[in-house]
Amino acid sequence: MKLKLCAALGAVSIVTTPAAGWQATGDYDIVIRGGRVLDGAGNPWVSADVAVKDGRIAKIGKVLGRGKREVDARGRYVTPGWIDMMDQSGSVLRKNGLAENKLRTGVTTLIAGEGGTPVPAEEIAAYFKELETTGIAVNFGSYYSPTQARSAVMGDADGRPTPSQMVDMQTKVKIAMNAGTLGLATALIYPPGTFQTTQELIDITKVAAPCNAVYATHMRDESAGLLEGIKEAIAIGEGAGVKVEIFHLKASYAPKYGQLMPGAVKLVNDARARGVDIAADMYMYPFSGTGLEVTAPTWVYAKGFDEAVKLLKDPAQRTRMKADIKKGPMPGWTNMVYSVGGWNNVILANPHNPKFAKYRFKSIADIAKAEGVADPADLAWDIMLAALPKRAMAIYMSMDERDIETALKQPWVSIGSDAGAAEVYGEIDGLGLPHPRAYGNAARTIAEYVKRRNVLTLEDAVRKMTSWPAHRMGLTDRGVLREGLRADITIFDYDKLDDRAWLDKPTTSPVGIDDVIVNGQLVLADGKVTGARPGMVLKGGCAAPGAQLR
The missing domain is CATH 3.20.20.140 (Metal-dependent hydrolases)
Structure with a gap:
């Protein structure tokens, strides 16, 4: 079977490289004023304005023209979008x-x-x-x-x-x-x-x-x-x-x-x-996060998931599974429970079941004690089965x-x-x-x-x-701040920047990031989501005209 390709597929198909000397004329869609501009390439910051027009970075430096929208970035960093x-x-x-x-x-x-x-x-x-x-x-x-x-x-x-x-x-x-x-x-x-x-x-x-x-x-x-x-x-x-x-x-x-x-x-x-x-x-x-199903050995799933469910309900098969967990590393299986140091370090995150919802962010070992279950493995697999067809999730202190x-x-x-x-x-x-x-x-x-x-x-x-x-x-058309490239831009206050999400409050957004631009449009402005949807689907090289695999 032959592959028929165009001559070069080095960049994604959405890329449009600006011509030499490309520049925008007239006033701008957005001008970011007086920020500490980090180009994204690892260079130190420079003090500059950044002008955006038609989805691209039109000018970096001293911008004399006005923007339809002006963003005051004094004291903040201006970087490519993350x-x-x-x-x-x-x-x-x-x-x-x-x-x-x-x-x-x-x-x-x-x-x-x-x-x-x-x-x-x-x-x-x-x-x-x-x-x-x-x-x-x-x-x-x-x-x-x-x-x-x-x-x-x-x-x-x-x-x-x-x-x-x-x-x-x-x-x-x-x-x-x-x-x-x-x-x-x-x-x-x-x-x-x-x-x-x-x-x-x-x-x-x-x-x-x-x-x-x-x-x-x-x-x-x-x-x-x-x-x-x-x-x-x-x-x-x-x-x-x-x-x-x-x-x-x-x-x-x-x-x-x-x-x-x-x-x-x-x-x-x-x-x-x-x-x-x-x-x-x-x-x-x-700490990592994934489903409780990974706590069972790989052989449990060898005949497909439906058969695995039957094995997980079988007390005799559970005895074998528990023995495998105690053995430690095994070829072809990441023994997550052993690797993280035991069930005390496996934390229930989302049981998808009201019976166990009160135990979220408690260890499987502690939940087993509270429920009067002798072996935490049984408790984990019971939670997993009770969640089906959804996937019971856990945090692994790993x-x-x-x-x-x-x-x-x-x-x-x-x-x-x-x-x-x-x-x-x-x-x-x-x-x-x-x-x-x-x-x-x-x-x-x-x-x-x-x-x-x-x-x-x-x-x-x-x-x-x-x-x-x-x-x-x-x-190749984004990732750095250069004139002519796509205007994906993140603006943040370094002194205020703080991530606030943790295990006890996992859905808390950070502070210090109030303005974000995607393809030349503000999607976060003054800390508020604008509702704009200027995002693009980024496609690989074989999506380009004439580049199709055969």
Whole structure:
């Protein structure tokens, strides 16, 4: 099967590079006055005005003309709009495109799709058109998932694809890439992704290589097997000929806090030294969040989720599951309970059941005691089953600040929340997980790791949320403040900036960010959401005319 491509696919299809000498004439749509302008490339700030016209940055410097809207930025920083490199808003934007919790933390661009798109490959083009038609306040791009393709072709049970099934999966990838997805993403900790082998993923992913695609991954193991997980990600990237992005880089293994992350950093640096285009993103909290289903061993899901439910109801099978938890690390399964140090460090976040709602933000161990359940595992699985068809969510106290700081200092690390927009502002995000990262992640990067801990400089923190992720994703028309580029701009007061969301108040927005511009329009003005929806769908290289995979 041959691939027919245009000559060059280095940038996303929406990019329009301004001609040499391009400039706007006349007065402007917006003029930002007297701010400390950080260009996003890591340079120190300069005092300047920024003029915006027709969705682009028209002038940086002394602006003599007037704006239809004037923003006084004296004493505040003016930066490119912040990019969330690991977003979860693919579904919720169809219900509410305002993404207010994202705007209030300074974010203007979302890169989503850890689990793929919310629609099948054949419907992605229509899905993107729907977002553009109904309107979104932020820019949005998404990955497709090889696991999504596998499930459509093979179902959710274990097993190896036949040659014809592999062709069918590759065909779905081509359809998704032609529709404009940015690459392929896996979440190999979750069945049925767990059942995909390294070679299977290489064979599926290599189809997307001509599209300047990224292979992004929630690795197979982020705990005891962290280094093996990174090695596999590198092998997939090298084997398929694509860039590699490690989602939410972390070392979630309590017995070796402070020991695994230096080795992880070395693996990435060594791979980059030999020419592998690999990088990572992180969220800024020492605890993760996901469903309670991951506390059961992988073998439980080998025959599909419906069969897994039967096993989880069987006392004899539960005895075997509990024994596996006590064994510690096992091949092919991230033993989350063991890795975080026991059920005391697994916190119920959202049971989706009124019986257990009173226990939110209590540990599974404490809830088991309160309910008179001898083994916390039984309590966890009872909560999981009672929530179906919804997904009971938990917080896992899984990280150490030493490892967070080690990773964050790496120049190739960007910032991603692993959280979605909220359908209703002030409530939990589209994942159904009340984790503070949905409301505070980007702001916390500066408030915690620049202001309070002095881990990063302000210039580098901004770079990690602007020019670096834009460069990484091929978004050549945004990510820095340059005349002629798209006007995505975040304005904040450094002294006032503070992330306020935490476990006890996860849906609290930060302070200090009052003005945000997307594609030349104010979407947050004087601390109020304007209702404007100027966001664009950001599409990958194979969506460009004449660039389609065949």
